[in-house]
Amino acid sequence: MQEINFAARRKRLMQWMGPNSIAILPAASEKVRSRDVNFHFRQDSDFWYLTGFNEPESVVVLIPGRKHGEFILFNREKDELHETWHGKRLGQEGALQTLGADDAFPITDIDDILPGLMEGKERIYFELGVNPDFDQQILEWRNQLNKAQNKSQIRPGEMIDLKHHLHEMRLIKTQAEIQRMRYAANASAKAHIALIKACKPGKNEQDMEAELQYHYVLNGCRYAAYPSIVAAGDNANILHYVENDSEMLDGDLLLTDAGCEFEYYAADISRTIPINGKFSEPQAQLYDLVLKAQLAAIEMVKPGNHWNDIHDKAVEIITQGLIDLKILKGSLKQNLAKETYKEFYMHKTGHWIGLDVHDVGDYQVHGQSRLLEVGMVLTVEPGIYISKDNARVAKKWRGIGIRIEDDVAVTKSGYDILTKAVPKEREQIEALMSN
Numbered sequence: 001m002q003e004i005n006f007a008a009r010r011k012r013l014m015q016w017m018g019p020n021s022i023a024i025l026p027a028a029s030e031k032v033r034s035r036d037v038n039f040h041f042r043q044d045s046d047f048w049y050l051t052g053f054n055e056p057e058s059v060v061v062l063i064p065g066r067k068h069g070e071f072i073l074f075n076r077e078k079d080e081l082h083e084t085w086h087g088k089r090l091g092q093e094g095a096l097q098t099l100g101a102d103d104a105f106p107i108t109d110i111d112d113i114l115p116g117l118m119e120g121k122e123r124i125y126f127e128l129g130v131n132p133d134f135d136q137q138i139l140e141w142r143n144q145l146n147k148a149q150n151k152s153q154i155r156p157g158e159m160i161d162l163k164h165h166l167h168e169m170r171l172i173k174t175q176a177e178i179q180r181m182r183y184a185a186n187a188s189a190k191a192h193i194a195l196i197k198a199c200k201p202g203k204n205e206q207d208m209e210a211e212l213q214y215h216y217v218l219n220g221c222r223y224a225a226y227p228s229i230v231a232a233g234d235n236a237n238i239l240h241y242v243e244n245d246s247e248m249l250d251g252d253l254l255l256t257d258a259g260c261e262f263e264y265y266a267a268d269i270s271r272t273i274p275i276n277g278k279f280s281e282p283q284a285q286l287y288d289l290v291l292k293a294q295l296a297a298i299e300m301v302k303p304g305n306h307w308n309d310i311h312d313k314a315v316e317i318i319t320q321g322l323i324d325l326k327i328l329k330g331s332l333k334q335n336l337a338k339e340t341y342k343e344f345y346m347h348k349t350g351h352w353i354g355l356d357v358h359d360v361g362d363y364q365v366h367g368q369s370r371l372l373e374v375g376m377v378l379t380v381e382p383g384i385y386i387s388k389d390n391a392r393v394a395k396k397w398r399g400i401g402i403r404i405e406d407d408v409a410v411t412k413s414g415y416d417i418l419t420k421a422v423p424k425e426r427e428q429i430e431a432l433m434s435n
């Protein structure tokens with residue numbers, strides 16, 4: 001696998017920042033889960049993107065053109081006692097050697113050192129509004145300059161949001177990033193396939209979640225990229241259902257939306273299968289419609305097409321299909337104009353995916369739906385959801401929720417489906433379940 005070139009990312013960002021500027025970005029914080037127990041620490045994606053450093057209580061500072069080095073890190077000091085209890089720390093020496101920092105200082109010294117690093121700069125770049133306490137802290141460091149004894153010091157006059165540009169960089173993935181996403185996709189695919197094989201009536205949704213977790217870890221991905229959605233029957237009509245504690249009933253469908261993370265890069269896959277191994281006639285009709293919409297939407301993924309083309313195509317096919325099945329009445333044009341499909345298809349057809357499962361990057365540019373470019377990775381995930389309580393449709397359709405989701409990279413010639421290893425044709429799913 002190609003190495004991630006963190007230094008090249010910093011360099012590109014600093015070229016954009018220009019001279020006489022400073023960027024300041026904090027690491028994520030530890031979060032308490034229960035007394036004396038923290039959630040597993042997960043680094044902030046932007047901080048990781050620029051540093052590859054996986055510790056809390058750290059701040060990265062970038063100063064383009066600084067004589068003594070442009071990449072400065074404040075991080076925790078090595079501490080034998082703490083390390084015995086809680087694990088290794090990189091320390092300052094490690095930051096220089098492992099991360100390639102030009103300077104590294106103990107985080108406890110930041111109040112003394114950072115104002116001096118701001119001195120003489122015209123612009124401060126930071127992630128405005130993400131962490132209000134840290135925004136305040138930056139102002140305080142800045143205000144320390146120009147105090148009575150330091151009248152000669154020049155303090156930065158402009159405060160500029162770093163997010164937008166950094167997120168535009170993150171939106172376009174390199175080969176090294178796509179390799180990691182493919183790895184996460186393949187491990188997630190193995191987990192979905194194991195789940196499909198293990199599924200049968202009388203088991204619990206939780207049993208299926210166990211299959212996912214087990215196969216993620218077994219395939220080199222310790223963490224889910226988001227809480228698994230394992231939704232049997234009507235539970236599938238709750239889009240982000242995470243209770244995962246119902247018995248799976250004969251005759252119902254099971255919607256699983258789950259993916260794991262590899263070296264910080266996410267996968268996000270949805271499949272919908274018949275719990276007893278065989279789709280009923282109404283289930284098959286709706287399933288084939290969602291699949292038709294997904295395949296056609298994926299065909300819209302190519303450089304030069306608009307982001308919205310993907311959604312518009314899925315909406316058009318689903319709406320026409322619902323009319324053909326007599327779930328909607330009237331013409332395609334009328335239904336599209338009135339957005340009647342939203343009763344059954346209420347979410348967008350996808351999102352960017354990368355270091356975050358709902359990744360960063362604008363969907364619109366100058367008020368227009370964005371053009372797709374090589375290196376973008378997105379999900380394509382149409383669905384149809386008909387609640388068991390929906391008395392406006394014939395009984396046979398009620399309690400069916402279907403979503404089919406793949407992760408798709410934009411390539412020169414069109415697209416590459418990273419998650420294609422999980423079958424989605426009805427016959428393939430039924431064959432897998434019959435073994």
Ligand code: GLY
Binds near residue numbers: 268405
């Ligand atoms: N897993 C959440 C989503 O598909 O967006």
Ligand code: MN
Binds near residue numbers: 269270
């Ligand atoms: Mn999903």
Ligand code: MN
Binds near residue numbers: 268350379381
């Ligand atoms: Mn998704």
